[in-house]
Amino acid sequence: MTLKIADPVKLDLDKKNELFEDTHANKVFEVECLNLWYGQNQALKDVNLTINEKQVTAIIGPSGCGKSTFLKTLNRMVELTPNVRTDGEIIYHHVNVFDPSVNLVELRSAIGMVFQNPNPFAKSIFDNVAFGPRIHGVKNKFKLREIVEKSLKQVALWDEVKDRLNDNALGLSGGQQQRLCIARCLAVGPEVILMDEPTSALDPVSTAKIEELIGELKEHYSIVVVTHNMQQAARISDNTAFFLHGEVIEYDRTDRVFSLPSDPRTKDYVSGRFG
């Protein structure tokens, strides 16, 4: 783990967050000078950070600090909100995601998203998982069945639902519905999974299962997770970014953010003094 400058002794602490870089990890995103406005309201301010491949990156911070906005900007879902304006760059595979040539359907398949409240479609368990592949033109029923089985196995739901794949997904428990939504996301073969408070609507047992699943998924996927739960961030993430009023105050290895934060505002937040 090194910083991107030659002489750490001369490190300007204000710049440290922007320069944190794990030189052993490949980058999946390089976010540079990202600003975002909803109408007149600036929600992201000069965000600079790199997100590592096949690691879990946690985004923490008090309500309204821009966590969800940042997450939804990574696959441009934020643009579904009217009057959004951005500047800066998000480099993903050497391409700026804001480039007009970027195909948004492809971008959002490669960078999938799981939301706070499980949101399965009012369709069968099978059809929920097969939905994305069908949109992408997979028609062969054996191929679809293979994708559905693989995706449900990846989220450890297969054994619980294999005998009732035609039942309505809304009959599943909240925790099962959330695992189904993750399976639905995996079925289109993403590289990155964005999770917006994926366990905040779940009971402790279901939460533990999702946390365990996140630990397994990072072997194959890069995961960015917004969480209000600092213990959760500490348990599941490799790196943590602390946002405040739309700015990244601190970004570092999770153990350092929680045990040796460099900014007093991070220290106050992680020790529960505000937020």
Ligand SMILES: Nc1ncnc2c1ncn2[C@@H]1O[C@H](COP(=O)(O)OP(=O)(O)OP(=O)(O)O)[C@@H](O)[C@H]1O
């Ligand atoms: N659709 C929207 N239209 C206008 N302003 C918005 C919209 N969504 C968010 N904002 C504003 O952008 C800022 C950041 O909001 P955001 O939802 O990203 O914060 P957050 O950190 O995810 O909050 P929370 O933890 O409460 O979910 C806030 O000032 C919020 O009011």
